[in-house]
Each structure stands twice: as structure tokens, then as C-alpha cells.
Amino acid sequence: MLTHIIIKMHILQPKHTKLNEKESEEFLKKLNISKAQLPKIFIDDPSLQEGWEIGDIIKIERKDDETEEVAIYYRVVI
Known part of the structure; x- marks a missing residue:
């Protein structure tokens, strides 16, 4: 029997958060x-949330x- 694992929800999966436009600009400027x-991280990486874009x-x-x-x-x- 095969089981489907949702990687994004796994206890060992690090927390991924998308920066908003303002946060991105401030981060790059800093x-x-x-x-x-x-x-880079690929768009098809299973840890990325749906709706995140290149x-x-x-x-x-x-x-x-x-x-x-926490690191x-x-x-x-990409």
C-alpha cells in the first residue's frame, strides 16, 4: 500500500515564508x-507553497x- 506524504507538513520540514515586496526590497538593499x-530554489521544489512564483x-x-x-x-x- 502506498501512502502519500505531504512534505510541506512534515515535522522535519523547515519553515518556509515568502517575503512580501517591501521586505524583499529592504533585504536586498540591506x-x-x-x-x-x-x-536558488526551484519552482517545482515540493517544499514551496502553491502560488509562489519565479x-x-x-x-x-x-x-x-x-x-x-534557528538558522x-x-x-x-527560479
Whole structure:
């Protein structure tokens, strides 16, 4: 029997949040970079929410189980 797993809802899946237009502009300005300089995430990545589009900036929050620290990463959707 096959079971379907929804990756976005899995307990080990890091939290993914799309930055709005203002947040994206402020983030890029703060680091003095362009979207092209950000690490990439593919539009068909199963962790992305429906409706997110190419060019969106995604904030990924990964929690370390041992230290409880949260590491924040950013990706641009391609």
C-alpha cells in the first residue's frame, strides 16, 4: 500500500515564508545584492507553497534540535 506524504507538513520540514515586496526590497538593499546573487530554489521544489512564483524570495528557518538555535537562509525561486 502506498501512502502519500505531504512534505510541506512534515515535522522535519523547515519553515518556509515568502517575503512580501517591501521586505524583499529592504533585504536586498540591506545586503547590497541583487536577486541573481542569492542561492536558488526551484519552482517545482515540493517544499514551496502553491502560488509562489519565479523571482519570489523565500526565508527558510531551520531549527537545530540539539541547540534549539534557528538558522535563517534565503533563496530566490527560479
